[in-house]
Amino acid sequence: MERKVAPKRSDNKKRRKQSQFDYMEVYRQLRTNIEYSSFNKDIKVVNITSSNPAEGKSSVASNLAMVAVAKYKKVLLIDCDLRKPVQHKIFKASNKLGVSNLMKNMNELDIDNEAYFHKFKDSSSExxxxxxxxGKAVPNPQELLASERFKEMIDRFREKFDYIVIDCPPLNAVADAVPVSSIADGTVFVTSARDTDKRDAKNALTMLQRSGANVLGCVLTKVDTTNRSYYSYYGNYE
Ligand SMILES: Nc1ncnc2c1ncn2[C@@H]1O[C@H](COP(=O)(O)OP(=O)(O)O)[C@@H](O)[C@H]1O
Ligand SMILES: [Mg+2]
Structure with a gap:
């Protein structure tokens, strides 16, 4: 599959063009910060969540996966927002088969099967x-993501990939991201300078802490870029 440019979202195209270099550099910094955020164990599986929709989770997830290829041999980006998936749109890929379908056919798990695993061969993805x-919309995403089989699937991916980024739904609407955060080695919490309500963020973080998630830090998106960097990362999320 060919894809020549970094994924861009419509309403901030212009802004990104102005700071294209900084923007990828900040993602490289994010990748490094994640690596160094935990000395107790290697962070191989990272999930991205936030309190509410449209705070920038999917953008962070796709860009983090893209910069991860400079360091890791095999990088997997998984769209686990089964209610409002967007990664197939960002990467212009088919969503006929995906997580939900694979869960039904685990014995067919083969990362060279391009019907499931879209592999990008352009120069930036190498x-x-x-x-x-x-994948196929299911009536019970929460059940699917909390299932033993989902955990099993992630464990199989751990053997096959060097770095895994999981795009999750927001925490305040549905609890889908809670079990995913417990399975991941680390959770990145996204807040938007423009949209995030402090109480919502606090509630979501409390939920993550109670479930035993390893919250690595926060990414602050939609920052006014006139005199600050495009994204900020705070290691100490409190
Ligand atoms: N850092 C950012 N600055 C400005 N706009 C952004 C930023 N990140 C994402 N957006 C825009 O916000 C909207 C929601 O982004 P998305 O990544 O899909 O959020 P979520 O996954 O949290 O719902 C999109 O239109 C996207 O272009
Ligand atoms: Mg999203």
Whole structure:
């Protein structure tokens, strides 16, 4: 599959063009910060969540996966927002088969099967980036993501990939991201300078802490870029 440019979202195209270099550099910093955020264990599986919709989770997830290829041999981006999936749109990939379908056919798990695993061969992805989209819509995403089989699937991916980024839904609407955060080695919490309500963020973080998630830090998106960097990362999320 060919994809030549970094994924861009419509309403901030212009802004990104102005600071294209800084913007990828900040993602490289994010990747490094994640690596160094925990000395007790290696962070291989990272999930991205936030309190509410449209705070920038999917953008952070896709860009983090893209910069991860410079460091890791095989990188997998998984769209686990089964209610509002967007990664297939960002990467212009089919969403006919994905997480939900694979869960039904675990014995067919083969990362070279391009019907499931979209492999990007363009120069920026260097053939190292794989995308598993959300797949067929299911009536019970929470049950699916909390299931033993989902955990099993992630464990199988751990053997096959060097770095895994999981795009999750927001925490305040539905609890889908809670079990995913417990399975991941670390959770990145996204807040938007423009949209996030402090109480909502606090509630969501409390929920994560109670479930035993390893919250690595916060990414602050939608910052006014006139005199600050495009994204900020705070290691100490409190
Ligand atoms: N750092 C950012 N600055 C400005 N706009 C952003 C930023 N990150 C995302 N957006 C825009 O916000 C909207 C929601 O982004 P998305 O990543 O899909 O959020 P979420 O996954 O949290 O719902 C999109 O239109 C996207 O272009
Ligand atoms: Mg999203």
């Amino acid at each position: 053939g190292k980036l794989y995308l598993l989209t959300s």
